[in-house]
Amino acid sequence: MAASKSQWLTFSITLALASTAISFYLSRRKTKSKSSGEVNKKIHELEASLKSALEKCAAERQGRIRAQQALRKSLSGPTSVNLELNSYPMAPIAIVHSCFSTRNGTPRQPLLVPLARASLIFDSSRVPPASLEGLEGYSHCWIIYVFHLNTDLEKLWKPSSQSKFKAKVRVPRLKGGKMGVFATRSPHRPCPIGLTVAKVEAIRGHILLLSGVDLVDGTPVLDVKPYLPYCDSILGATVPDWVKEDRLLTVASVNFSEGFSSSLADCWTMAEKKSLYASPSEFEILIRQVLSWDIRSISQRSRPHDFPVHTETGSTVDDASTLEHYQEDEAFENGFSAVIYHLILEGLDVSYRIDSKCNVIVENITVSSYTQTLS
Ligand SMILES: *[C@@H]1O[C@H](CO)[C@@H](O)[C@H](O)[C@H]1NC(C)=O
Ligand SMILES: *[C@@H]1O[C@H](CO)[C@@H](O)[C@H](O)[C@H]1NC(C)=O
Secondary structure (H helix, E strand, C coil): CHHHHHHHHHHHHHHHHHHHHHHHHHHHHHCCCCCHHHHHHHHHHHHHHHHHHHHHHHHHHHHHHHHHHHHHHHHHCCCCCCHHHCCCCCCCCEEEEECECCCCCCCCCCCCCCCCEEEEEECCCCCCHHHHCCHHHCCEEEEEEECCCCCCHHHHHCCHHHCCCCCEEECHHHCCCEEEHHHCCCCCCCCCEEEEEEEEEEEECCEEEEECCCCECCCEEEEEEECCHHHHCCCCCCCCHHHHCCCCCECCEEEECCCHHHHHHHHHHHHHHHCCCCCHHHHHHHHHHHHCECCCCHHHHHCCCCCCCCCCCCCCECHHHCCCCCEEEEECCCCCEEEEEEEEECCEEEEEEECCCCEEEEEEEEECCCCCCCC
């Protein structure tokens, strides 16, 4: 709309200038001309033709608008009065290949883990690499994606009368209290679309390399837009108190077990080819950065460590806690039972313990039996 308006303006201005130029030219000729009556006639003729050209142009524009309206109307179908019968055929333009193999351990916010890398692999049959030209000029970009791991996605294909989404979601920070879905970032929304921001690292053909991501491997991407600090960052923006209470917890320390390095070296030969990381030591820094935040859910955190913890699968809770943590408890020789947590990065299973003072010990790393989108 804006484009056609500006084209229209340009066109009008051009015509107006042309008309002025002609008038000027004719007025200069006037002195030499046989009769000024003839010139005036010519001017009137030109003015009339300009007027009709402008009218024709306006009519064409009206016609275009009417055609667009008709198209929209026909798309929505003759029987549909309700908005809900409309759908828009949007398909992912790219798939995320990220270091986070599962939701467990995927950061709760973007930019928390600087070394969290992902490549967005664009479908080059639909989106030519030239579409990415110029994006490297921005430090950050927005990513609009689909919550493809929602267990209730099949609802989307049901008639809306049968696919009622929950208007309110449980918010862990409110200790079971509920909040309207649009006051949260819950993945369980009428349109399961997520929004995040990431650092633009590089563009290689049809691949966009990012860091600081909070995206799980395999995430379908709907759109990418540049981050504009002058309008996307709002000074003095406020949030409700219950959101302020969701402090992200940092752990006291992260230490690695003695045998860890050699275990990582063993795994690395398998992981190396597909890795977003250059070396085992860089990968170790990633592990350290991910585990420097307490990535356990609130319920896992609040339970005593010698108590078996069960995963809350499929529960409708806020974004921050739907990350499914799977764990098993293991008995130790001294009789003290401690929970072993697992974090899966690039298909490697990192096992760790955390004590009551939030010191993390990374126990071991093995090739995970978990095989999702890594093939
Ligand atoms: C972990 O390492 C830090 C030094 O980085 C050390 O001060 C701390 O005592 C260690 N914690 C444990 C539990 O070993
Ligand atoms: C680490 O895992 C590997 C492979 O499962 C195993 O052989 C090794 O004993 C483990 N190391 C430790 C310290 O548990």
